[in-house]
Amino acid sequence: MNAEEKYFNNITNRERAIFEGAITMGALFHQFVGTPVNIDSVESLEKAIEAAMSVQPCVFRVEVVIDRKKLEEISNEFDYVSLTGEMLDVKVTTVCSDKQALIRLKFVSELNYPLMYVEDVD
Template sequence: MSSLDEYFKCLSDRERAIFEGAISMGALFHQFTGTPVNQDTLESLKAAIESSIRLQPSIEDVKVEIHLDYDENEFGYVSLEGRMLDVKITSRFKNVKAIIRMKYIDELKYPLIYVESVKEE
């Protein structure tokens, strides 16, 4: 057992895969909301988010969509909000793959973070 495994010994591989994806999604949400963005910076912001989150332990893939269908302020940008984000993080721990999702749910009026799927491979 590696020294890192000692800290997670109370989690199953399934729980660890979910944990790694969910903690990364929480970091993404709290790190990037409020970021100024417009059509000119949209692609570079998406790439920066994806690249930085992929650095986290057990993260296999990150896909970010940003919906900029809001009016820019007088300075030519909007502040990124949770309702603009549609994110899918794929995390893997050993042979368990978890997909953690965040998207705005109209009926909840909330950018919900949830487990989309978990499977052993």
């Protein structure tokens, strides 16, 4: 067992896949919400968020989509907005040994809330 593993021997691989995906999602939201964004910069921001969050432990893939419609609706003369959770649709796939989890962030209308949940898990 390496130095890291001893901190995780009280949970299953499935639980660690969930754990690491959840950390990454919470981190992503609170790192990048507030970032200035408009239609010209949005793709570069999506790619950078994906690259940044993919370096975290157990993270296999991160897919970020920022809602273009919200960017096109901007109705001020400054031509950009601050990124909000409502604009984000994110999938974080984690792998821990033989187990995989897909954590999702998306705005859920019926909850009026950008919800993070486990969309799929082995």
